Amino acid sequence: MAPAFSASADFAVDKAAGQACENLLADFRCGIHDKLRERGFAGCTVFDCFGAGQQVAQVTFRGEDWRQAPGTAATMFNSFTVMRQLHELLWYLTEALTRHVPSPLYTELGRALTETERLTEQAPDDLVALDVGAHRQKVNVLLLPVSELVRAGAPGRRPDRGGADLIGKDFRGADLRGANLRGTYLIGADLSNADLRLADLIGADLRGADLSGADLTGSIFLTQFQLNAARGNSDTTLPPTLRRPSQWSTSATGPAPGRPAV
Template identity: 60%
Template sequence: MSQQHQDPAPPQDRRELRADCANCFGLCCVALPFARSADFAANKDAGRPCHNLQQDFRCGIHTQLREKGYSGCTVFDCFGAGQRVSQVVFGGTNWREQPSTSQQMFQVFPVMRHLHELLWYVAEALDLPEARSVEPQLRRAYAEVDGLAQGSPEAILAIDVTALRGRVNELLLKASELARAKVPGKKRNHRGADLIGAKLAKADLRGASLRGAMLIAANLTGADLRSADLIGADLRDADLRGADLTGALFLTQAQLNAAKGDPTTKLPASLTRPTHW
């Protein structure tokens, strides 16, 4: 049997790669640090529970996060890492019940988030018809990352995340190039560009590379971003009202949640319109 048939396919609905807070021990509210800023109303050290976290691991101000100064929480996405660490890696035993495992759990969580984010991107690349020529490599990459995510806490902490992301990113870049090649005409290359506050209203960015671009507070009203590669782009406060993001590559819910939009913003079918738009 060929390697292609042995490698597991990613779930079609990517349910396991979506946050399920009801089955998580509030790990993002404990494991991660945040500094007092426009995104967070207070300082918090890594490993210390947020003062808004309740005994049942739910957020006490979940419906008022933006009003209470915690907009940073509304744009965070663990890609399902929280429930996997809570229910699988640590077998459903929470850090309050077994404090001796808490620090290890908090260290595993951010590593698992990296793994799940990679799984999300690879799953999306596998959905691209234009990337069929690299499908076997993508399936092997998915199998490798998923296998690592099934390891013990010690094995997960030993993963060289930087090296892994580098290898997988080469495949994602190839898939992106193949998908964007279908867009006619010359495509803009803004990879890693500083576009903070840029005036890009009604700009033709079809098939553009915006990988890692800084688009904070950029004016993208009415811009055409169809098939643009947005992996890692910083869209905080970017104005997407009336923009067309149909088929945008590697766009995540967290990026949308950080941006501004309205009912006329066109989105990929896999993502939902943020409630605060």
């Protein structure tokens, strides 16, 4: 209900925010869940709300049904938009706290986590009024030094391509250890057999990127949502907290080619 999408390779139809998907059943299940890709809804198979939907429906609105109480619908869907961002920040902060960082920074990360959790517990109107962008910025100030500390563990040159437009680029076998790929556009990029160990991938757009055979060991701020949107195979090495998407190929890759310059 809450998100909008447009007819594209990911979605078969247009849907406005707050409009029911044509496949939504009366019991809130999806009518084509087992054949989403075949029916043109591949985008649904990669979406991850970080648990924000459950939080809004079951906690913020205490199980209230927007169909039975339509007056709550607009506030509920607007709350979800904010909640998803807060839950994404919880993911990043939780991961940051697993890294080896100096004690003062660890303390600040813990405080930010507690504050973010408090914000998720607010009443609907307070959630909608929250300046979530300002809170994201405060958290990002803490995540940046964590990224720098983690990436400093990578040997040699650590490429800085943060925010770059690398759509469709060829990085087969590239040495991207410790790379800064924050917010980088890697849509459709070929990262097969690339070495992405200790790379910062926060906000990187990996839709359709080929991660077959890539090594993502120790990469930081990578989410399940990003992996779901990418392509990979059984040779892709993932951090232990993430799962291999079911739609990924199981075929092995060939020998890694030479590493091109980045």
